[in-house]
Amino acid sequence: MTILVTGGAGFIGANFVLDWMAEVGTLIVNLDKLTYAGNLRNLASLETDTRHVFTRGDIGDPEFVTALLREHTPRAIVHFAAESHVDRSIHGPEDFIDTNIVGTFRLLEAARGYWQSLPAKEQAAFRFLHVSTDEVYGSLGPEDPAFSETSGYAPNSPYSASKAASDHLVRAYFHTYGLPVITSNCSNNYGPFQFPEKLIPLMILHGMTGKPLPIYGDGLNVRDWLYVGDHCAALRRVLAKGRPGEVYNIGGRSEMTNLDLIGTLCALLDELHPQSPVTPHEKLITFVEDRPGHDRRYAIDAAKIEHELGWQPSETFASGLRRTVAWYLDNPQWITEVTSGQYRNWIDTNYGQRVTS
Ligand code: NAD
Ligand code: TYD
Numbered sequence: 001m002t003i004l005v006t007g008g009a010g011f012i013g014a015n016f017v018l019d020w021m022a023e024v025g026t027l028i029v030n031l032d033k034l035t036y037a038g039n040l041r042n043l044a045s046l047e048t049d050t051r052h053v054f055t056r057g058d059i060g061d062p063e064f065v066t067a068l069l070r071e072h073t074p075r076a077i078v079h080f081a082a083e084s085h086v087d088r089s090i091h092g093p094e095d096f097i098d099t100n101i102v103g104t105f106r107l108l109e110a111a112r113g114y115w116q117s118l119p120a121k122e123q124a125a126f127r128f129l130h131v132s133t134d135e136v137y138g139s140l141g142p143e144d145p146a147f148s149e150t151s152g153y154a155p156n157s158p159y160s161a162s163k164a165a166s167d168h169l170v171r172a173y174f175h176t177y178g179l180p181v182i183t184s185n186c187s188n189n190y191g192p193f194q195f196p197e198k199l200i201p202l203m204i205l206h207g208m209t210g211k212p213l214p215i216y217g218d219g220l221n222v223r224d225w226l227y228v229g230d231h232c233a234a235l236r237r238v239l240a241k242g243r244p245g246e247v248y249n250i251g252g253r254s255e256m257t258n259l260d261l262i263g264t265l266c267a268l269l270d271e272l273h274p275q276s277p278v279t280p281h282e283k284l285i286t287f288v289e290d291r292p293g294h295d296r297r298y299a300i301d302a303a304k305i306e307h308e309l310g311w312q313p314s315e316t317f318a319s320g321l322r323r324t325v326a327w328y329l330d331n332p333q334w335i336t337e338v339t340s341g342q343y344r345n346w347i348d349t350n351y352g353q354r355v356t357s
Contacts, residue, residue, distance in 0.1 A: 001026040003239075004074040006059050006107065007081030008032055011194045012131070012228055014042035016078065019232040021051060029053045029072045031065070032081065033099075036342055041334060042193045060103040062110050069114040076127040076239060077111055079104070082166075085197050086135075086159045087350050090292055093158035100162035101169070104130070108173050115179055128181040129239050130170040134224070134251065135160035136185060139295035146224075146299035147185070149247040156293050180244035184235060187251035187300045191228030191320065192327040195338060197346060199223075200321075203262055204328045205335060207269045207284060210277030214351055217290030219259035222297040226252035227320030230313035237309045248309070251300025254317045264318075268325050289354040 003020075007013040008030035017028055032038045034056055046052040053072070057064045059081045081103065083089065083096045108128070115126050137147040138154030153168075155161040173179040190200040203213050234250045242248055266281035278284055305311045315323070328335065 002029060002072050002074045003027075003076045003078060004029045004031060004069065004072065005078045005080065006031050007038070007079070009034060009038035009040055009042060009054070010080060010084070011037070011042075011191075012189055012231060013080035014039075014193050015191060015228045016080065016232045016235060017043060017052065018045065019229060020236070021046065021049065023236065025051060027051050027053065029055065029068065029074060031055055031057050031059065031068060033058045035083075037084065037195050039193070039195075039338060041337060058103070059107045060098065062106050065107060065110040066113060069110060075122070075125055076129065077107070078129045078131065078235065078239065079107060080131045082163070083159070086157045087197070087291060088346075089157055089159035089162070091349060093162075096158050096162040100159075101165045104166035105169055108169060108179070112173060112177055112179050124180075126180055127239060127242075127244065128170070128173075128179055129235065129242075130167065130181060130183045131235065132167050132183055132185045133160065133163050134185050134187045134249065134298050134300050135295065136164040136167055137298075140297040140299055142297065144297075146251075146301035147249060148301045149185075149249055149304055156295055160295075174245045182238055182242045182244060183247045184238055185247065185249050185300075186231055186234075187224040187226050187298060189226055189228045189231050191324050192331075193334075194228070196335070196343070197350075199258065199261070200265070200324065201328065203265055204269070204325055205339070207266065207281045208273055208276055208329070211284065212286040213262055213266075213281075213284045214286055214288045214354070215258055215262060216288060217294060219262070219287065220257045221294060222255050222257050222299070223261075224251050224299045225254045225256070225261070225317055225320075226250065226313060227315035227323070230315055230320075233314070234305060234311045237311045238305070241309050248305045249300050249302055250305055250311075251302045252313045252315075252317070253300075253302065255297075255299050256317070264321065265325070268322060272322075272325055273329055286356055288351065288356050
């Protein structure tokens with residue numbers, strides 16, 4: 001009953017591993033390269049848990065992955081490993097091509113070889129769950145309907161283009177070779193263990209320490225937010241009940257502008273962290289030069305997973321954000337560890353040259 005998880009030391013992967021241990025409890029082999037975004041601290045609570053086997057490696061290393069599959073004979077692969085940050089993909093797209101496209105291709109090849117070697121019953125039960133993003137569908141106008149599973153692909157950043165390419169490869173392995181794949185495309189996640197390069201944790205850390213809250217452009221870009229625990233529950237459902245060859249969109253029906261989100265976050269920080277150096281936290285809001293090619297709006301129509309698999313998110317945005325802020329306030333040690341020298345270099349690279357308006 002073993003499953004292989006790739007990227008399980010990152011934000012969503014680690015939440016998935018912890019959630020799986022709490023809800024299912026069968027063995028997980030966790031394959032992660034431990035890039036800047038991978039952090040074994042996220043899994044510290046499993047340190048002595050024999051149901052979790054961590055192995056450091058690259059999804060793009062075919063011999064390594066093949067040997068791992070032969071050794072552990074998983075019944076499924078849940079594929080999270082990726083370069084995941086749009087701004088980094090603008091500053092340096094190559095890693096995104098290497099991991100998201102070439103890495104996924106090599107993982108698919110290793111999975112195909114392994115799957116073909118299985119007895120018929122195990123072959124039929126095997127699943128390759130590819131965890132992808134709503135960003136592959138491009139950007140919506142204010143009145144456009146939300147993205148559905150049949151929306152056309154129109155990726156706009158090197159990140160989303162590399163994820164789109166990986167989605168196409170996954171689809172092709174089903175149609176050409178019959179590999180039992182399922183793809184999920186999820187909206188923006190937030191919650192514990194998210195690396196503070198992404199909007200919500202970056203703003204929480206800056207708010208707590210009295211630094212400017214850098215809003216790109218006019219702040220009216222819209223994202224559709226989902227608490228990470230709800231994403232993990234959806235993935236468990238897709239793995240258990242989803243149909244091979246199908247795509248499932250996952251989202252929380254929680255669209256808002258960045259400006260509204262930051263307003264809500266500032267009010268929460270005022271309440272939960274009144275000792276911050278600058279209050280009310282709203283005073284820290286700073287408009288900075290926009291992200292090149294910044295997608296205006298994402299929104300997910302989650303009707304298919306809701307109706308077919310009976311999944312619904314259990315957190316509202318208000319409850320999920322409160323839990324998230326509380327988690328960052330309760331984990332200063334985790335924050336200190338991830339905001340090391342390398343992190344500060346990234347902050348200088350991304351924000352140092354943005355003109356403030
Ligand atoms: P993350 O950047 O926090 O974690 C990525 C993990 O993958 C890290 O642990 C990293 O070490 C590992 N990794 C990177 N390259 C690797 C390689 N070549 N071999 C093995 N491991 C490697 O990312 P995340 O936010 O947790 O996202 C996980 C997945 O979910 C990604 O595929 C992403 O596209 C997708 N997704 C993310 C969001 C979101 O809001 N964060 C939303 C929808 C979909
Ligand atoms: P992000 O968390 O990077 O996710 P994505 O770009 O994949 O949606 O950004 C979410 C939104 O927040 C996006 O519209 C960009 C914006 N943003 C800022 O305004 N300031 C920031 O410092 C960051 C990191 C993001």
